Amino acid sequence: MVKTVPMKKNYEFMRVYKRGKFFVGKFITLYVLKNDSAVNRLGITVSKKIGKSVKRNRIKRLVRENYRMFEAYTASGYDYVFVSRISETVPDFFDIRKEMKFLLKKLNVFDQEKWNCLKGC
């Protein structure tokens, strides 16, 4: 990932939860907070209540892969925290892709023009 570093510390997560904006989707919740640096920071949280380690890893990978796809079109200088939600069905790649795009748009950190340009060109 070109312009993103992982977020690791608990206090960093708490800062985003307390001060950041959030929007709730069906499978994931997105928290966003502006940081004062040039790079993005990505945090992924999957609770133990979701399932055993295979299921949790699966969701983490899907979220990370999708973020990688959308990274070029996100606004820079933000902290992103994705929190998985408990659901009956395990989401597949396209569920996450659709929902992540929706959440990024809702929180105004998605560069629609660049996306359209790429599609148009």
Place this chain on the structure above:
RNA sequence: UGAGUAAGCCAGAUGAUCGCGUAUACAGUGCCGAAAGGCCGUAUAUGAGGAAAGUCCGGGCUCCACAGGGCAGGGUGCCGGGUAACUCCCGGUGAAGGCGACUUCAAGGAAAGUGCAACAGAGAUAUACCGCCGCGGGAUUUAGACGCGGGGACGGUUCUUGCGUCUCGCAGAUCGAGACGCAAGAACCGUCCCCGGAGUCCGGCCUCCGCGGUAAGGGUGGAAAGGUGAGGUAAGAGCUCACCAGCAGCAUGGCGACUUGCUGACUAUGUAAACCCCACCUGGAGCAACACCGUAUUAGGGACGAUAAAGUGGCCCGCUAGUCCCGGGUAGGUGGCUUGAACUGUACAGAAAUGUACAGUCUAGAUAGAUGAUCAUCGAAUACAGAACCCGGCUUAUAGGCUCACUCAUACA
């Protein structure tokens, strides 16, 4: 063909594009840095499991403790072998289940001691309620025998009366005497029957009490002190016998658990996943162990310097504070970290587990934690599930498929 038993195996593959961890190599007057080196980039190689899981056992490794021994606590528990070790594995013994292939078993000791066994039942680790039998006694009833009283029948004897016959006395009749027969009456005796009374004796039935024998039978219970059959007995009982089961001793085969045979005593409830006894094993903690480096900041100790300045205070002492050293040591980093009781193949030893020898291979090492996404093809692509110091096991979860051996049933040849 169907049903089943057992032992194993696989755990999507191939290709394309994008992306991630590690290792190696290379390159850029790229970036950071005094340097070592790190970051970025490219290429190549490689990258989760049969259970990686649960954490139920056993070890390696590290640190702490430790003269030696014992107790306590914990664990194991048929026998032999295997192993670094095991609560594991292999083979066997015994028991249980299955028609069978085969499967399962915490499988030492209940005759060292203690505890517990509700309810039911006469009685629960010893008992005697009912019953059966013997002896003694009481009460009641019945029958019999003997004896007593009364009545009747029959028979006998004696006496009286009448009649007849005969004999004798008388000539004869009357008459008298005697004998015999018949009839009637009376008395006595005997036998039998009936009735009465209840005296004595004996037996039986019912009932009660006491003493003794017995444990076959009764019903209860999970369990009633061997089971079945025959003899035996007052009634019964291993009291005796046969078979079976159990115990002890001896012998036989086996390294052993144990098997088989003989002899003897004649019986000993269950529970040790109740306490316990016996034999054997056992120090504690865990890679967040442990070792090293160590920033910011700082508990504490010591030294120096100044009463000039700052804070506290009305002022002084004092405290805070200044510099240096010692020092524990946090965040963080590095090592531990993958060559190992390793894997693959072959040969040999062994019944097997397993061992030995030789050859070959290097096969994740992350640190918020790397394996993912899309597309195409294959008849389908789907289960349980993600290494975290490392091994050996156990247990649990698991879609679909494959191989080999064996058993039973049916059909055909």
Place this chain on the structure above:
RNA sequence: CGGGGUGUGGCUCAGUUUGGCUAGAGUGCUUGCUUGGGGUGCAAGAGGUCGCUGGUUCAAGUCCAGUCACUCCGA
């Protein structure tokens, strides 16, 4: 990595020590009585695979083993 606890009517808990009496209490529920009606009160009743599976035992909520879920503590 290591250690502990809990699971019993709808809810909150006893009972597990030392196995045996119909598994009990409060609250909630249902019905009836009380009241003009409701509440309160009184009486009666229903409701339990003792988390699940197996074993030991004559007998298991209780003992043993395995397993599932929840929860707590320490490094």
